[in-house]
Amino acid sequence: MRHFSRTISAFVTFCALVVAVSANGQTLSERAAGVSGESFVRAFLGNCAQNPGNFEIVIDASKAMNFKDLPEEMKPLLAPPDPDAKFVGFFADSGEGAPYFIGVSMGEIEAEKFVTCTIANPYINTSEVVAALEIFAQLTRPDHDETAMGQRYRFWSTNDWSQGSSISLTDAEPMGYGGATLAMIAPSIE
Numbered sequence: 001m002r003h004f005s006r007t008i009s010a011f012v013t014f015c016a017l018v019v020a021v022s023a024n025g026q027t028l029s030e031r032a033a034g035v036s037g038e039s040f041v042r043a044f045l046g047n048c049a050q051n052p053g054n055f056e057i058v059i060d061a062s063k064a065m066n067f068k069d070l071p072e073e074m075k076p077l078l079a080p081p082d083p084d085a086k087f088v089g090f091f092a093d094s095g096e097g098a099p100y101f102i103g104v105s106m107g108e109i110e111a112e113k114f115v116t117c118t119i120a121n122p123y124i125n126t127s128e129v130v131a132a133l134e135i136f137a138q139l140t141r142p143d144h145d146e147t148a149m150g151q152r153y154r155f156w157s158t159n160d161w162s163q164g165s166s167i168s169l170t171d172a173e174p175m176g177y178g179g180a181t182l183a184m185i186a187p188s189i190e
Helices: 002-019 028-033 037-049 055-064 072-077 126-137
Strands: 086-092 100-109 112-121 144-148 151-157 166-171 180-187
Touching: 037 055, 037 100, 037 112, 037 126, 037 180, 055 086, 055 100, 055 112, 072 086, 072 100, 126 166, 126 180
Parallel strands: none
Antiparallel strands: 086 100, 100 112, 112 180, 144 151, 151 166, 166 180
16 A cells, blocks of 8 residues: 555656646646657667666766656656665656656566666657667567556567566556556676
8 A cells, every 4th residue: 555655646746747847838748748759769778778787877877968866756656666676767858758767776586686777758659669669679579468457568588689688668558548668677787
């Protein structure tokens, strides 16, 4: 129940953030909805897929690009459920694919350290993201594709990129909502 109330609190804060009006008169949600799938995937590839398993470089790059710290109450939207896992999150308000949320976490699976890098845009057209993954990453049919509780989960093994790595795409298209969360998990290089 505590996790549910934290998630509701994060969602309310998220809604307040995306409704805020930007300098050009568009809300952040309008800007996020206007991001192309290609731009979003390029941001994912540049931030996450080019740095598999590298926790620190994702953080350093996010800071160098002046991304804003993710508010504490929004961390449950990107952070792993394991409270012992390290997690750092940011809000990218400018640059390729922006606006989007980015988070990087490090935890253990069967005594091996793994790093997960995630970017999310709750308004992007999911079909465009899938098409861009096919074009830029040559990811075609997922190794696993499942729909549960209104969300669709797709996983691709990317062992040829980095041994033991995979990419996942989560969306709520089955419920009629846009948005996409892309993540890459890989063994830690530390």
